Amino acid sequence: MQYTGLGNMSIGRDCHIILTRIVTIHPATPQPRALQQVAQVIERGGVVAYPTDTTYGIGCDIRNPKAIERIYRLKNKNKKDTLSFVCADLSHLADYAVVSNTGFRLMKRLLPGPYTFVLKATKLPPRVLQTRQKTVGIRVPDHAVPRALVDLLGHPIVSTTANISGEMAIADPHEIAERLGHDLDLVIDVGPIVGELSTVVEIADDGVTILREGKGVQAFSDDLR
Numbered sequence: 279m280q281y282t283g284l285g286n287m288s289i290g291r292d293c294h295i296i297l298t299r300i301v302t303i304h305p306a307t308p309q310p311r312a313l314q315q316v317a318q319v320i321e322r323g324g325v326v327a328y329p330t331d332t333t334y335g336i337g338c339d340i341r342n343p344k345a346i347e348r349i350y351r352l353k354n355k356n357k358k359d360t361l362s363f364v365c366a367d368l369s370h371l372a373d374y375a376v377v378s379n380t381g382f383r384l385m386k387r388l389l390p391g392p393y394t395f396v397l398k399a400t401k402l403p404p405r406v407l408q409t410r411q412k413t414v415g416i417r418v419p420d421h422a423v424p425r426a427l428v429d430l431l432g433h434p435i436v437s438t439t440a441n442i443s444g445e446m447a448i449a450d451p452h453e454i455a456e457r458l459g460h461d462l463d464l465v466i467d468v469g470p471i472v473g474e475l476s477t478v479v480e481i482a483d484d485g486v487t488i489l490r491e492g493k494g495v496q497a498f499s500d501d502l503r
Contacts (some may be wrong), residue, residue, distance in 0.1 A: 298459035300451060305468040308423050316464060317430045324463035325349055327440050327454045328427065330364075331420040332392045332473045332493050333447035334440035334454060336462070337364065339431070345408055345432060346436060352461035355443040361407055362394050362415030363434040366425045374434070375402050375414055381481040387501060392493035394437075396480040397451035407436070417476065423466060439475065447475065 299319075303312045319326060323336045323345050336353070338345035338362060340363050350357060363374075371377065375397035378386070385395055408414055416438050418423065428434055439447045440454050448454045451467040459465070474493035479486060486502065488495065497501040 280297065292346065296313060298455040298462055300455055300467050301464060301465045302467045303423055306422055308426050313423075313426055313430055314474070316466060317427060319464050320427070320431060320435065325352070327422050327458070327462055327465040328435075329419070329421055329468045329471055330437070330476075331390070332471075332476045334438070334449070334451065334471055335424070335437050336440050336458070337363075337424075337435040337437055340404060340407060340434050340436055343404065343406060346404070349436060349438060352458055353441065353443045359443070360409050360415065362417055362437045363403070363407060364417045364419060364424050364428055364437045365434050366428040367418060373401075374400055375416060376400060377481055378483075381486070384481070384486065384501070385418075388494075389418040390425065391418070392420065392474070392476045392498075393417070393498065393502055394476045394478045396478060396489065399402070412482070415478070418503065427497060447473070449473075478493060 301316060305311060316326060320339050323342050325336065325345055325348050327334055327336050336349055338349060346361065349361065365371065368389060377397050394415045394417050396413050396415050399408045399412050403414045410468055440458065441447045448457060449470045449472045451465050453467045477488065477492040477495045477498055478490035479498065480489050
């Protein structure tokens, strides 16, 4: 386990120094002590960058509105664009969303995986994470680190791409610290992730609709045949 620690210095292109903590974690077998330190940052209201099976994401405690507001600011993201959240598995899905038996079976076949499922929200998810249609986006990524973090915290974390809104996802964790470190408390480093965005799928009463094609879209289409 390696830490760059709170004293890690990232020199920005405009030559200012950003102090952002970067924690190196093994992507397949994350170290419990390192995960605990990241979880403590999140529990204290921190905003962190973390790996997923698609790109690096930015997240926080879904119950902390101030942390969620920080994410909107650092990404320069329109408030009309709601944020998704990561669950460790589907065991608590009914706490956050309403889904038919058919929809649940579809999710069970495809998750963990590179999909964001848009579902009707229950009363539990914060209003800021719900669309005007009262839906939420839920991810269960095929990556050990975010799922272990959620498991440790006991509740989901916000999920949004590590980038400035409208720009390409940032693949390198040190570049994330350099470009977004002004409002990040910690960056998890598992090495560069050059990937695609998740495929976004809405499950509603009238059927299943692909809202955005991304990673795993072919496997999803094959599953529906």
